[in-house]
Structures are given as structure tokens and as C-alpha cells.
Amino acid sequence: MLSKEKIARINELANKSKKEGLSKEEQKEQQELREAYLKNVRKSFKNHMKGMTVVDPNGNDVTPEKLKKLKQKK
Template sequence: MLADEKLKRINELANKSKGEGLNKAEKTEQQELRQEYLKNVRKSFKNQLKGMTVVDPNGKDVTPKKLKEMQENEKKH
């Protein structure tokens, strides 16, 4: 998870951008923080998927093959 300080800074930069605007260094910082945030969101989402099983109304496991492969690869590591 992203540190609270970084999330706070992302919000500060967003508010400043809407108001007075950002200088070049702040724009670069904002992009770097956004990329780090998105990386963490994607990682968290993948971890949630790895623990998921899809079951149809009849109780049959219909988890997609790609997800099963990802889960198997995780078990090997």
C-alpha cells in the first residue's frame, strides 16, 4: 500500500493543479506518484484475483484457464 504521506501529496498536487497550476517539477512529481499509486492498485487487484474461484449456479468450477494458470504459477514460487 502507498504511504499516507504520498497519498496526501497526490491530493495536494491535484488540488494545486486545479487552482493555480503546477510548475514543471511538480508535474513530474505528480506523474511519478500517480504511476506508483497505479502500480500498487494493479498489484493489489492481481492478488485478489489469485485467490478467486468462479463457480456457476450448479456448483461447477468455471474459473478461467488463464486465472488457474496464474494461481498455479503463484503456488510454485
């Protein structure tokens, strides 16, 4: 999980970008922070998906094969 300080910095840079613009160094920092944030979100989503099972109305497991393979990689 991204620290509260990093998330606050992302928001600070976004607000500054809207109001007055960013320097080259700030733009680079913003891009790096965004990439770290997205990496974290993707990892979290993938872990969430690993815990899912799809069941049809009859109670049969119809989890897609791709998801079953992903679960086996744990």
C-alpha cells in the same frame, strides 16, 4: 501499499493543479506518484484475482484457464 504521506501529496498536487497550476518539477513529481499509485492498485487487484474461484449455479468450478494459470504462478 502507498504511504499516507504520498497519498496526501498526490491529493495536494491535484488540488494545486486545479487552482493555480503546477511547475515542471511538480508535474514530474505528480506523474511519478500517480504511476506508483497505479502500480500498487494493479498489484493489489491481481492478488485479489488470484484468490477467486468462479462457480456456476450447479456448483461446478468454471474458473477461466487464464486465472487458473495465474494462480499456479504463486
